[in-house]
Amino acid sequence: MVQPTLERYYHLSRPPRAAPKVTFLDLPFALRRRIYLNAGLPTQSAIYLNYVPLSSGHCDLEYNSDNFEQWPVEETVSCRSSSLAHFLNDYLPWPKIHLNYYCVCLEKQRGSMYPECKCDLLPYQLLYTSNTIAEEVSTIFYSENDFSIYRTGIGGLSSISRLPPQALGRIKSLSICLNFFDERGCEFGPGSGGKSERLFSNAKRHDERTALKEWQLLCQLLVSHLEIQSNFLKLFITCDVADFEIAEEFMRPLLHLPILKECSVRLGSPFINQSQLLTKLARRIVDKVTNRSAQCDFRYQDLPKELQLRILEYTELVTPFHLVWAFNTDVARYIESPYYENRTFHSSRSIDSSCCRKCSPEKEPCACWSGQAAFSTTCTCWKFPLSLFLVNRDMRKDAEFIFYSKNHFVLQPRKWNYSEQLEIYNFLTSIPANGRRYLQKITWSLSDLTAGDR
Numbered sequence: 001m002v003q004p005t006l007e008r009y010y011h012l013s014r015p016p017r018a019a020p021k022v023t024f025l026d027l028p029f030a031l032r033r034r035i036y037l038n039a040g041l042p043t044q045s046a047i048y049l050n051y052v053p054l055s056s057g058h059c060d061l062e063y064n065s066d067n068f069e070q071w072p073v074e075e076t077v078s079c080r081s082s083s084l085a086h087f088l089n090d091y092l093p094w095p096k097i098h099l100n101y102y103c104v105c106l107e108k109q110r111g112s113m114y115p116e117c118k119c120d121l122l123p124y125q126l127l128y129t130s131n132t133i134a135e136e137v138s139t140i141f142y143s144e145n146d147f148s149i150y151r152t153g154i155g156g157l158s159s160i161s162r163l164p165p166q167a168l169g170r171i172k173s174l175s176i177c178l179n180f181f182d183e184r185g186c187e188f189g190p191g192s193g194g195k196s197e198r199l200f201s202n203a204k205r206h207d208e209r210t211a212l213k214e215w216q217l218l219c220q221l222l223v224s225h226l227e228i229q230s231n232f233l234k235l236f237i238t239c240d241v242a243d244f245e246i247a248e249e250f251m252r253p254l255l256h257l258p259i260l261k262e263c264s265v266r267l268g269s270p271f272i273n274q275s276q277l278l279t280k281l282a283r284r285i286v287d288k289v290t291n292r293s294a295q296c297d298f299r300y301q302d303l304p305k306e307l308q309l310r311i312l313e314y315t316e317l318v319t320p321f322h323l324v325w326a327f328n329t330d331v332a333r334y335i336e337s338p339y340y341e342n343r344t345f346h347s348s349r350s351i352d353s354s355c356c357r358k359c360s361p362e363k364e365p366c367a368c369w370s371g372q373a374a375f376s377t378t379c380t381c382w383k384f385p386l387s388l389f390l391v392n393r394d395m396r397k398d399a400e401f402i403f404y405s406k407n408h409f410v411l412q413p414r415k416w417n418y419s420e421q422l423e424i425y426n427f428l429t430s431i432p433a434n435g436r437r438y439l440q441k442i443t444w445s446l447s448d449l450t451a452g453d454r
Contacts, residue, residue: 025132036137039123043144046363049088049160050153051099063154074098079121086124087141088163099154142170146361150177157214161221168225172261175236175364178215178250180207199242199268200250212250215239219253234262235289236376238365241267244274244281251285259291264360264376266367278373286375301394309398316385317399318406322443325411325427356380397434404431404438411444 024032037043051063063071081100088101103119126137151157157176160168180198200208222233237254241247247267254265265282268275286292300308312318359379360367367374368381388399411423424444428436 025130029136032136033140036123036126036140039126040120041123041126041137041140042120043140045145046361047084047088047145047147048102048153049147049149049163050102050155051159052102052154071099074100078103078119080119083122083124086127087122087138138164138167139170142167143172146173146175147171148175148177148361148364150179151211151214152180157218160218168222169229172232173234173236173361175361176218176238177365178211178237178239179365199240200246201242202246208246215250216253219256223256223258230259231261232258233260234378235260236264236360236364236367238266238360238367240269241278244277247278247281251281254285254289257289260289262377263290264367264374264378266360266365266372266374268373275373279369279375282373283369283375286377290377292377309402312388312398312402313406315388315402316382317388317402319382321382322408322410325409325423400432400434401438404435405440408441408443409439411442 027035077098078100080103084101123137127134149157149160153159155162178200180200200211235257239247239250241250251265263286265285267278267282300311303311355366355368355371356379359369359374359376359381366372367376368379369375371381385399389396409427411427424442427442
């Protein structure tokens with residue numbers, strides 16, 4: 001007789017299997033991302049890669065980017081800069097260097113011995129939790145913020161080469177300013193766009209040759225990190241020049257970059273010599289690096305008339321704004337709409353106030369093509385498309401139909417009118433006869449007419 005096992009009599013039960021543990025990494029990425037952001041990880045912020053001297057006794061020019069060992073050592077580093085350094089510094093250029101990155105508090109209190117920084121700290125502790133979390137946090141930080149680097153800032157353009165490995169391959173928005181600045185040194189950050197001392201020229205002084213060499217090395221670095229990532233990076237370039245030849249030399253390295261997602265190039269103000277040539281050069285370069293210059297394989301005039309008119313509706317002939325008209329008066333500074341056309345609508349607002357502010361990242365030098373010798377794929381400023389009216393008679397007729405039938409025209413009241421005639425009369429007699437026939441939307445305010453006029 002076989003002895004049965006004890007389990008048969010005592011029914012020894014095994015402990016229940018423990019439920020699998022749910023870890024932080026098992027959460028959906030969208031939820032993990034929200035947790036990172038709630039922990040203080042910045043997004044859609046301006047991150048400056050150059051250093052800022054804190055002590056008032058240190059001159060910006062003392063920081064020679066080619067000789068890190070002789071850089072002055074700052075006594076105090078803000079908590080904001082210390083937390084940001086964990087994200088930006090793969091290694092410091094010299095172990096004794098303790099410098100501050102740009103933040104609003106340091107800019108307001110620059111020169112004081114011990115300024116108090118009240119900016120939010122970055123959650124750098126996330127970088128040391130695990131490799132997976134560090135990878136996710138770094139990707140969000142570099143891909144969802146706008147990075148800026150200034151050639152005359154402390155560290156120069158070499159500041160971008162000291163970023164952690166793979167950082168350049170994750171950056172989606174990068175602003176590069178190559179301008180000269182005044183003797184006060186690195187005035188980068190908000191409000192620095194108008195402080196340039198002089199323009200690049202063909203004189204090829206030592207500092208100009210050095211700037212060109214640094215720019216070429218930076219482009220080579222970008223190519224090495226972006227060679228397999230086309231249509232990825234938004235690149236914004238500011239390089240104010242004095243003549244066309246030096247502009248071509250600075251723009252040539254850009255042609256070796258892969259296809260960019262967005263790009264803006266600013267080469268100077270509209271008041272310098274050869275501004276029109278510089279604007280055309282900026283547009284040609286931007287079209288080339290963003291692949292906007294691809295040739296079409298069909299003739300526009302071979303399309304049916306319905307398709308031709310439909311295509312014209314997607315040009316600048318149709319504006320998303322009200323077109324304000326006044327009779328020979330400077331009403332631009334008093335009314336809300338900033339969009340005018342100087343030939344037909346006789347008033348125009350100042351350049352600064354009429355810019356869409358989308359041509360370049362916030363707080364960076366403006367690259368608006370309507371007010372600078374520049375061109376940007378992100379600019380939404382409107383300008384009267386005169387060229388469409390000058391192609392031929394058929395195109396002019398179609399352009400007039402679309403322009404006057406699809407736009408909303410606003411006529412200013414009598415108080416802005418220097419003429420004895422009514423605004424509606426002056427407007428209708430100042431536009432072409434075809435325009436009067438095509439008009440569909442007009443707003444004319446009668447609030448300032450006298451009883452006799454009505």
